[in-house]
Amino acid sequence: MITEYVHSDSVEEAYGLLTSLGSRARLMGGGTDLSLHPPTEVDTLIDLSRASLGGISRDDGAITIGATATLTEMLEYEPLGSVWSGVVHAMLRRVASPLHRNAASIGGHLARGRLSDVVPVMLAIDASVRFYDGAPRQMPLGEFYATRRNRRPLVVTGVEIPVDGGRAAFRKFARTTYDLAILNVACGVRFEDAVVSSARIVVGERPSLAVELGDASEVLVGQPFDEASIVRAARVARDTVDVRSDPRGSAEYRRHLTEVLVRRCLLEVTP
């Protein structure tokens, strides 16, 4: 039961509250998820909307999005629509509805990780997360989750997307266009001449946190990007993905979806 609601004026103050209250407190971005489903042990919400974490900017190397920027603000920021084949905007248009995108924040998505179409795309396009845990830090988003750093007390302050990216695509499968995905897939591929120089195939809503399928990605690297290697990578994805059953879909169904969505996603990436 939420009994305290605090507006924090700075990242440092929010972090201080978080460390002193421990598991009783949660940081809040847009609140679309947290206000409806606060964990039972939580009695304090720390609202970050006044902590000066908003805004989106671009420099030579990256687009930087502040943690409290909403999904709508990301959609309205045109430079985000032109990097990585416009995958960020294409994905955001398929997230919930404008009513939610006007409130939901990028920081909330990254901090929660699960139940998100945003996270797999960010993983596929080499995004880095910025956070504060007594000092400002930055690390690749994949490492942030893989090392379980996201489970430690910290304030997500933003995300950085490299603009010198390759091509990318996103696919999701849901019962209705408006529902949470049964499975989603994002792919980011860089090319040198006609050969793949790097690839990330990411699967989310397995239903666990999105992960990169390293073995499937490796199938593509150093090869020409043709249908044969795409089909091979999709099969490896199917055979290596770690999936579970939940009310949204069975493990078997998710394994099947993985192959289909990875193949379609990669075909869309083809230059």
Added chain:
Amino acid sequence: MNLTVNGAAFDVEVKASESLLDLLRRLGFKGVKNGCDNGDCGACAVLIDGRAVTSCDYPAPAAADTSILTVEGLGTEGELHPIQAAFLDAGGVQCGFCTPGMLISAYELLNRVSEPSEDEIREALRGNLCRCTGYVKPVEAISIAAARMREATGG
């Protein structure tokens, strides 16, 4: 905390766990409908500082010092807003429960886009569930409202 609703200032006590939906209804704005209380149906949509959001999953304390527009603030006494009038003229209202949320979503859309395509209208209504109309009449209504509003402003 302080907030403005439809141009009127309020100074209210709110509970930490209260939703903006519950607060607004408590203040008498019963046009804000509680359809699902789960962020799904859009019947509770209001504008907060010009952005349409679902108020059931918006904490009331987060609305401190904001300006809110509910369906009651769209028209004036005795005169409907062009979007409301168009919904009546086009038959966009059946049971009416989703209508306040649809009007709010349409209002935000027409603030941004004066001549929306059908796709843009449908995208704007994506978060407003309606079980009666099948959306055809509401979409027509918004298109009619947009045309009338352009005419009225000479655009």
